[in-house]
Each structure stands twice: as structure tokens, then as C-alpha cells.
Amino acid sequence: MNIQPTASHFIDGAYVEDTAGGDIPVIYPATGKVVATLHAATPAIVDKALAAAKRAQKEWAGWTATERGRVLRRAADIMRDRNHDLSVLETYDTGKPYQETSVADATSGADALEYFGGLAASITGEHIQMGDDFVYTRREPLGVCVGIGAWNYPTQIACWKAAPALACGNAMVFKPSEMTPLCALKVAEILVEAGAPAGVFNVVQGYGAVGASLITDPRVDKVSLTGSVPTGRKVYAAAAEGMRHVTMELGGKSPMVVFDDADLENAVSGAILANFYSTGQVCSNGTRVFVQKGIKDAFLKRLTERLAGIKMGDPQDPDVNFGPMVSERQRDIVEGYIAKGVEEGATLVTGGKRVDGDGFYIEATVFADVTDEMTIAKEEIFGPVMAVLDFETEEEALTRANATEFGLAAGVFTADLTRAHRMAAGFEAGTCYINTYNLAPVEAPFGGSKMSGVGRENSKAAIEHYSQIKGVYVAMGDVEAPF
Numbered sequence: 001m002n003i004q005p006t007a008s009h010f011i012d013g014a015y016v017e018d019t020a021g022g023d024i025p026v027i028y029p030a031t032g033k034v035v036a037t038l039h040a041a042t043p044a045i046v047d048k049a050l051a052a053a054k055r056a057q058k059e060w061a062g063w064t065a066t067e068r069g070r071v072l073r074r075a076a077d078i079m080r081d082r083n084h085d086l087s088v089l090e091t092y093d094t095g096k097p098y099q100e101t102s103v104a105d106a107t108s109g110a111d112a113l114e115y116f117g118g119l120a121a122s123i124t125g126e127h128i129q130m131g132d133d134f135v136y137t138r139r140e141p142l143g144v145c146v147g148i149g150a151w152n153y154p155t156q157i158a159c160w161k162a163a164p165a166l167a168c169g170n171a172m173v174f175k176p177s178e179m180t181p182l183c184a185l186k187v188a189e190i191l192v193e194a195g196a197p198a199g200v201f202n203v204v205q206g207y208g209a210v211g212a213s214l215i216t217d218p219r220v221d222k223v224s225l226t227g228s229v230p231t232g233r234k235v236y237a238a239a240a241e242g243m244r245h246v247t248m249e250l251g252g253k254s255p256m257v258v259f260d261d262a263d264l265e266n267a268v269s270g271a272i273l274a275n276f277y278s279t280g281q282v283c284s285n286g287t288r289v290f291v292q293k294g295i296k297d298a299f300l301k302r303l304t305e306r307l308a309g310i311k312m313g314d315p316q317d318p319d320v321n322f323g324p325m326v327s328e329r330q331r332d333i334v335e336g337y338i339a340k341g342v343e344e345g346a347t348l349v350t351g352g353k354r355v356d357g358d359g360f361y362i363e364a365t366v367f368a369d370v371t372d373e374m375t376i377a378k379e380e381i382f383g384p385v386m387a388v389l390d391f392e393t394e395e396e397a398l399t400r401a402n403a404t405e406f407g408l409a410a411g412v413f414t415a416d417l418t419r420a421h422r423m424a425a426g427f428e429a430g431t432c433y434i435n436t437y438n439l440a441p442v443e444a445p446f447g448g449s450k451m452s453g454v455g456r457e458n459s460k461a462a463i464e465h466y467s468q469i470k471g472v473y474v475a476m477g478d479v480e481a482p483f
């Protein structure tokens with residue numbers, strides 16, 4: 001497979017290069033080797049992309065929604081047809097195992113394109129009768145949207161943002177994470193192939209500075225970021241200057257609560273999905289696993305047994321189910337947290353060590369006897385580190401689960417139906433799970449409360465964040481004025 005793309009950027013329907021912006025090396029996390037070199041956008045490239053989006057948006061919004069939807073649905077079909085190649089590329093970009101990328105990335109992107117393609121024609125206004133007069137509402141696009149992505153799901157993030165944006169008649173300029181710049185280019189190619197007019201979806205590469213320059217441009221109407229809380233703060237503030245709409249999908253330190261009466265095997269499976277999928281690099285991960293005292297020993301025993309099923313190795317090998325971290329830096333950060341866990345007195349149950357060699361591998365790590373004050377229970381690690389905390393009562397579990405500035409996700413495992421719903425109602429989090437964890441189907445809203453974000457992606461809720469309502473009052477009689 002040719003990993004080096006034709007050029008760094010995709011603007012106005014074509015690949016564009018400008019080497020003056022400086023190199024962005026693409027490092028394959030499994031080997032530590034550079035597999036492609038791209039270039040950061042210069043101000044001229046950013047200008048070209050925004051100009052193309054601004055022009056194309058007018059044409060695109062003039063199409064009927066059925067026509068727009070058809071393009072998105074065709075793009076979904078193309079993505080599914082190319083799932084293998086796209087998954088291999090996603091694995092080069094991120095280091096996530098092919099076993100995951102072949103079922104969770106291009107496929108999830110295709111789901112978003114299909115879902116919002118199907119929804120496009122149902123995005124309508126309403127009629128409000130006022131005696132003889134009436135008001136009608138128009139649901140209009142926002143204009144030019146900027147999407148900024150994190151490294152962990154480059155295809156999915158591009159599609160989760162592009163699909164609702166385009167369905168509503170917006171155009172988009174998307175900046176992938178500098179760590180994983182390859183996959184969004186394929187999304188752009190596919191949309192053009194599916195019939196999207198040139199300029200409706202553009203990709204520009206770059207580090208934070210390129211992202212920052214996009215947000216403040218007067219041509220931009222909306223910014224949707226997937227990233228960390230510190231970046232979210234900066235992006236939200238910069239967008240506020242121009243009163244721009246925002247969607248913020250940020251980090252988390254989500255709780256997963258396991259009661260004594262939970263199905264042990266399912267709770268262990270949930271904890272594995274909540275901590276080790278994508279080598280722990282998932283924003284909604286349930287990294288604070290609260291386990292009720294009566295089930296704690298059995299839980300830890302079964303978890304340790306199940307972790308023996310990890311197969312670490314070349315992520316392109318379909319039998320491998322645990323890949324490297326995305327970068328050396330991220331692995332160093334995770335190692336630092338593991339050291340803090342040991343230093344602050346948590347019990348290291350399993351893992352904890354980096355794997356020697358060129359790739360950025362680190363073991364799946366479980367700490368028990370973690371307390372709320374420990375650093376590993378408070379800060380987002382974004383790596384394969386599970387913290388198991390003990391608890392006794394439901395009230396205690398809920399209070400401690402909510403005692404965080406984050407509010408992205410939360411989960412509960414219990415056989416007690418009413419308790420499950422009580423917990424879901426009590427969680428201060430945007431995305432909750434009962435007896436499962438980390439599923440993110442396009443039909444369901446996804447996003448966080450508190451410091452974890454603003455707005456929702458996916459589901460009908462996303463339409464609210466990529467369109468605006470205009471009310472039109474229509475008088476049927478004379479106008480009454482006081483003088």
C-alpha cells in the first residue's frame with residue numbers, strides 16, 4: 001500500500017501541496033519509523049481552503065436535501081467497499097490493531113454518512129398558526145464549519161463532523177491531528193467521488209497554530225473540536241470572539257460502577273472495553289472502576305485471567321488485539337502516571353511496563369486499592385491504565401463517581417433494574433451505559449457535560465448544532481401602528 005498521499009492537503013476537489021509550511025512526519029507507532037511526510041498549511045493554503053468552502057457552500061446549500069443526502073449515502077457505500085484499505089491506513093496512522101480498525105473506523109464513518117444522508121431530507125422547519133397570521137421557520141445551514149480532530153479516531157472524527165455538517169448544507173474545512181493526518185484525506189477523496197461539489201469538504205494539515213488560524217477567520221461560522229480540555233478552553237474562547245457556534249468533544253475521567261449483584265463476566269468485559277480498547281486512547285473510557293466490596297476479589301481475579309488473552313504485536317496482523325500507543329510522547333506520559341500510581345500507594349495488579357523495541361508499546365495496566373485523591377484517579381491518562389476503587393453503598397458510589405470536573409461518560413453494572421436507572425439519572429455525564437460500556441452508535445447522541453464538552457455529536461441532536469432556525473412572521477391583514 002502507498003502510504004504517502006499524493007499531497008498534504010485536499011482543497012476545492014483536488015490535492016494541493018506547499019512545502020513551505022514545514023514537515024509533518026507520519027510515524028508508524030508499531031515501528032517508530034517515518035512512513036510518510038506531509039506539510040503544515042501555510043497561510044496561503046488556509047486562505048485557499050476557506051475561500052473554496054465559502055464559495056462551495058452557497059452551491060451546496062442550493063441543492064435539495066435529498067440530493068445532498070444521496071451524495072452522503074453514496075460516500076458511505078464507497079467507504080464500506082474500501083473498508084480493508086481504509087482500515088490498513090487507519091492502522092498506519094494510529095497504530096490501533098486492524099482487528100479494531102476493520103470494524104470501528106471506516107465502518108463508523110460510513111454509518112455517520114449513511115445516517116445523516118438519510119436524515120437530510122427530513123430536516124425541515126415548522127408552521128405556527130397565529131390566528132390568520134402565521135410564522136414559519138426555516139432550518140438553515142450555518143455556513144462554513146471548521147472541524148479539528150484528535151489523533152485516536154481520524155476517519156471517524158472526520159465523518160462524525162462532516163456528515164451532519166454537509167447534510168445541513170454547510171461546507172467544512174477539516175484539520176486532522178498532526179499525529180494522524182492521513183485518513184481524512186481519503187474521506188475528502190471519497191466525498192468528491194460520491195458527487196460532492198469541489199470545496200464542500202476540504203482538509204488542511206497542521207499543528208495547533210493552523211487550527212488557531214482557522215477559528216478566528218471571519219469566513220468561519222462554526223468550530224467543532226475533538227481534543228483535550230486545555231485545547232477546548234482555548235478554542236472555545238477564540239470562537240467566542242466572533243460569536244461562532246461550537247461543538248466541543250473533550251476529555252474525561254469517567255466512572256464505571258460495578259455492584260455486587262452484577263453479572264461478573266459482563267462487568268469484566270465492560271471494564272476491558274472501557275479501558276483497553278484502542279490501547280486506552282478513548283475519550284469516554286471508564287477509567288475509574290468502582291467495584292463494590294463483595295465482588296472485588298472475584299472481579300480482580302477474573303479480570304487478570306481475561307487479560308491473559310491480550311495479544312500484543314504487529315497491529316496489521318488480524319490476530320493482534322492490542323497495539324502500541326500513538327506516540328513515544330504519549331507512552332512517556334502514561335509511564336509517568338503509572339509511576340505516580342505506585343508512588344502514591346496504589347496496588348499494581350498487573351502490567352505497568354513498557355515493552356522494549358522500536359514501537360511505542362506498553363502493557364495493559366490495572367491498579368487496585370486506588371483512592372479518590374490519587375493522581376491516577378483524578379487526571380485523564382489516555383492510555384491503558386485502569387484504576388479500581390472500592391465502595392460500599394450506592395449513594396457513596398454515585399457521589400464519588402460525580403466528584404470530578406469531567407462529565408463525558410459513566411456506566412453501571414447491576415442486576416437491579418431500578419437501581420440501574422437511578423444511577424443513570426444521577427450520573428453527571430452526557431453519555432451513560434447500563435450493563436455495557438463504550439458503544440457509540442450513530443443513532444445515539446454522544447458528548448459530554450461539565451468540562452467534557454458542549455453540544456452533541458451523532459443522532460438527531462447533531463442537527464441542532466449544524467443548523468440554525470430562522471422565524472418568518474407572515475401578516476395576512478393590515479398593519480396596526482399607534483400613530
Ligand SMILES: NC(=O)C1=CN([C@@H]2O[C@H](COP(=O)(O)OP(=O)(O)OC[C@H]3O[C@@H](n4cnc5c(N)ncnc54)[C@H](O)[C@@H]3O)[C@@H](O)[C@H]2O)C=CC1
Pocket residue numbers: 148149150151152175176177178206207208209210211212213215226227228229230231232234235248249250251252282283284380382408447448452453
Ligand atoms: N470527547 C470526545 O469525543 C473525544 C475527546 N478526545 C480527547 O482528545 C484528547 C487527545 O487528543 P489530542 O489530539 O492530544 O488533543 P489536543 O487537544 O492536543 O489536540 C486536538 C486537536 O486540536 C488542535 N489544536 C491544538 N491547539 C490548538 C489551538 N490553540 N487552536 C486550534 N486547534 C488546536 C491539534 O492540532 C489537534 O488537531 C484527549 O483529552 C481526549 O480525551 C479524544 C477523542 C474523542
